[in-house]
Amino acid sequence: MSIRLLICDDDALIRESLRIILSMDEEIEVIDVAENGLKALDICIKNIIDIVLLDIRMPLMNGVDATREIINKTKSKVIILTTFDEDEYIKEALSNGASGYILKNNPPDKIINTIKLVASGNNVMEESVFNKFKENMSYNEEKIDTSLFTERELEIIKAISEGMSNKEISAKLFISEGTVKNYITNILDKTGLNHRTQIAIYYIKGKV
Incomplete structure (x- = not known):
């Protein structure tokens, strides 16, 4: 089944x-293109779209706002593909639920690989972008008390920080994907975080 x-x-x-480039991959079907976030949202609402490849700076509705609306109103996943790596865009896009953030100067095969990874349940962030985001996170964030979590939840937090998908976590811990999703929901509720990528960031910075 194509993406x-x-x-x-x-x-x-x-x-x-x-x-043209992405359509050449037999696993990817380009359903449509859009010139702004508002049109992208409309297309996602009216069609079954697995992945949205979103630019950041666009008229009518930018990529950050479009990410929030698409995640909240559809089942589509979002990958931010941009020439910009400013901190505020990274933070906002990830907080709004983006599953990937890569730069346009990547070769086509890396963009294609990112699409496939996100489609299979992984989160993908360009290493340079990830490092910049990690280094510039606010230092007034309080460490989250690990006593809030069960041993299983801590195992899942560690697995998320290693970039594992729900399917991979399921196989590693011998539990169903549905159970993994439930654990992640509980972790987000306990931490007040909005997205699994934030869990990974907190873990890597020693905040959890």
Whole structure:
């Protein structure tokens, strides 16, 4: 079954170039393209879209706001693909639920691989972007008390920080994917965090 993809970028040349390049992979089906976040949201609501490849700076609705709306109103996953790596965009996009954040200067095969990884349940972030985000996180964040978590929840937090998907965690811990999702929901509720990537960041920084 192919990955149903939507490409959203306000640059027509980039949109069409990505459409041509990504369509060449037999596992990816480009359903449509959009020039702004508002149109991308509308397409996601009206169609079954597995992955949205979103630019950040666009008219009418930017990629950060579009990420929030798409995640809240559809079942689509979002990958931010941009030339920008400013801290505020990274934080906002991840807080709004983006599953991936990579830069446009990557070769096509890395973009394709990122799409496939996210489609299979992984979170993907460019190493340079991840390091910048990690280094510039606010230092006034309080450490989360580990006594809040069960031993199983701590195992899942560690697995998330290692970039494992729900399926991989399920296989490693011999529990169902549904149970993994329930544990992650509990972890997010206990920490007040919004997204599993934030769990990984907190763990790596020693906040959990």
